[in-house]
Amino acid sequence: xxxxxxxxxxxxxxxGTSVKIECRSLDFQATTMFWYRxxxxxxxxxxxxxxxxxxxxxEQGVEKDKFLINHASLTxxxxxxxxxxxxxxxxxxxxxxDRRVGTYEQYFGPGTRLTVT
Amino acid sequence: xxxxxxxxxxxxxxxxxSAVIKCTYxxxxxxxxxWYKQELGKRPQLIxxxxxxxxxKKDQRIAVTLNKxxxxxxxxxxxxxxxxxxxxFCAASNAGNMLTFGGGTRLMVKP
Numbered sequence: 001x002x003x004x005x006x007x008x009x010x011x012x013x014x015x016g017t018s019v020k021i022e023c024r025s026l027d028f029q030a031t032t033m034f035w036y037r038x039x040x041x042x043x044x045x046x047x048x049x050x051x052x053x054x055x056x057x058x059e060q061g062v063e064k065d066k067f068l069i070n071h072a073s074l075t076x077x078x079x080x081x082x083x084x085x086x087x088x089x090x091x092x093x094x095x096x097x098d099r100r101v102g103t104y105e106q107y108f109g110p111g112t113r114l115t116v117t
Numbered sequence: 118x119x120x121x122x123x124x125x126x127x128x129x130x131x132x133x134x135s136a137v138i139k140c141t142y143x144x145x146x147x148x149x150x151x152w153y154k155q156e157l158g159k160r161p162q163l164i165x166x167x168x169x170x171x172x173x174k175k176d177q178r179i180a181v182t183l184n185k186x187x188x189x190x191x192x193x194x195x196x197x198x199x200x201x202x203x204x205x206f207c208a209a210s211n212a213g214n215m216l217t218f219g220g221g222t223r224l225m226v227k228p
Contacts, residue, residue: 034215043206043218044161093160097213104149104168104213108160 002028004096006109013084014117020080021112023094029074030096034106035067038091050077074099084116119144121209123219131227136197138222140207141189147209150183150190151216155204164205165192197226 003026013019023033031052036044048058048069056069068080077096081088091113095106120143130136142150148169153161167174167181167190174181178197183190194201207219 032214043221044216046215046217049215091158095216104210105151105163105166106213106216108162110160111158113158 002026002096002098002105002107004094004107004109006094006112008112009110010113010115012115012117015085016083018080018082019084019114020078021092021094021114023077023079023096023109025075025096025107028096028107029099030077031074031099032097033071033077034095034097035069035077035079036093036095038093038111040091044093047079081114084114086116089114089116119147119209119211119217121207121217121219123207123222125222126220127223127225129225129227130197132197132199134197136192136194136201136224136226138192138205138207138224139189140191140209140219141187142209142217143188144209144211145185145188146211147217149210149213150181151208151210152179152181152192153206153208155206155221161206194224197224199226199228202226 005024007022033050035047047062048056050056050069050071052071058064071077093111094109123140151166154164155161178195180193205222208216210216
C-alpha cells in the first residue's frame with residue numbers, strides 16, 4: 001500500500017522557537033496533503049489543506065502566519081510551527097491523497113508529537 | 118460545512134460479542150465514508166470504507182452500512198477480539214477531499 005512518512009516523529013522545543021515537520025509520500029504522487037492536529041483523547045481536527053504549487057487553505061481558527069505550510073513538490077509538504085508556545089503542544093498528523101483519478105483514500109503519516117516547554 | 122457525530126464515545130464488550138458504532142453526517146454532498154482504527158500514539162489506519170453508491174460493504178469480521186436518506190452509517194465488528202481494542206473514528210468526505218472526523222469511540226474488548 002501507499003506509504004506516507006513524517007519527520008521528526010517526536011520533537012521537544014523551547015517556547016518561542018520554530019519547528020518544521022516534513023510529510024512525504026514515498027511511493028505515490030500527492031497533489032493534495034492535509035495537516036491535522038490531535039489533542040490527547042480527542043479527534044483529529046483538520047488544520048489546513050495543502051495543494052502542490054499553490055497556497056494552503058486554512059480552516060477557520062487556524063492562524064496561517066503561525067502554521068506555515070509549504071507544498072513544494074508532489075511528494076513533500078512541510079508544516080512550520082512558528083514561535084511555538086506550550087499550547088501548541090500536540091500530535092500533528094499529515095495525510096496525502098493519491099493524485100490518480102477516482103481514488104478517494106487518504107494515507108496518513110505516523111504523526112509528530114510536539115512538546116513545547 | 119460538514120458535521121459528523123459519532124456514538125457511543127466508549128464501548129465495552131466481551132470477547133466474541135459484536136460491537137456497533139454509529140455515525141451521522143450533515144452534508145448530503147458527502148459521498149465517501151471511511152472508518153479508521155487508531156492505537157495510542159499511532160497513525161489512524163483505514164479498516165474499511167464505503168462510497169455512497171453502495172449500501173453495505175463487508176470485509177471478514179468488519180462491515181459498514183450506509184443509509185444515505187437518513188445520513189447515517191455504522192461500523193459492525195463481529196466476534197470481537199482483545200486486539201480490536203482501540204479508538205475508532207468515522208469520517209465523511211466529498212469525493213476524497215477534506216475528511217471530517219467523528220469524535221471517536223474507545224472500544225474495549227474484555228477477554
